Amino acid sequence: MVLELALTVLAVAAALAVRPWRMLRGPLLSPTLAALAVLPWLWLLPQKLPAGMAVQFSGASLLVLMLGWPLAVPVLLGVAALVWLLGQAPLQAVLSQWVWVGLVPATLALAIGWALRRWLPPNVFIYTLGRGFLGTAVALFASGALYEGIHHLMGGVTLHEALVARWLMAWGDAFLTGLVAAVFVAFAPQWLATWSDERYLRPPPKA
Secondary structure (H helix, E strand, O other), X not given: OHHHHHHHHHHHHHHHOOOHHHHHXXXXXXXXXXXXXXXXXXXXXXXXXXXXXXXXXXXXHHHHHHHOHHHHHHHHXXXXXXXXXXXXXXXXXXXXXXXXXHHHHHHHHHHHHHHHHHHOOXXXXXXXXXXXXXXXXXXXXXXXXXXXHHHHHOOOOOOOHXXXXXHHHHHHHHHHHHHHHHHXXXXXXXXXXOOOHHHHOOOOOOO
C-alpha cells in the first residue's frame, strides 16, 4: 500500500502541475463527463461477479488518447473515488485498482505513444492500430504483469495462469480502445486530444 500511495501522490502532483483543467474549456468536457458517468460502473464489475472471476475493463489507454495524460490522471482518480463510494470494496482494494488498472496503464500508454511518435512515421494507421490497439494491449499486459510480480515478491499467492488471464483481458481492452479510437478519428476527432489532422493526415513530402 505504501508503494501505491507514493505512486498516487507523485502522479497526481505531476498531472496537476500542468493545470489540465484548462482543457475542459473546449470540446473535451463532454468525453470527460462521459468517462466519469460510465467508467465507474465498468470498474465496479469485478465486485458484482462471482468469486474468482476478476474480469476488469480499464479504459485508461482510451482516456489518455482522448484527454491526454495530465487530464486522464485526475479523471481516473475521480473514477476510483466513485467506485469506493458506490461499491463495497475497502479503500486499500480501490487504491490498488486505481494504481494498477488506471494509473500504471495510462502512464505506459503515454510512454508507448511517445515512442511511436518518435520512431515511426505519422500515419493514421500507426495512431489507431499502434496507439489504440497494440499499444493498449502492451500497456495493460505490462501493468498486470508488474502487479503479479510485485505481489508475488511481497508474499502474495500468484499462479502462472494469472499472466495468461492478464494477456487475454488486455486484448479485450485493446479491441474496444482501438475501435473507439478509429470511430473518433473518423467522426469526432475533436474528442481526441492526442490526434492532429495536420500531423496524421498531411500528404507525404514529394521526392
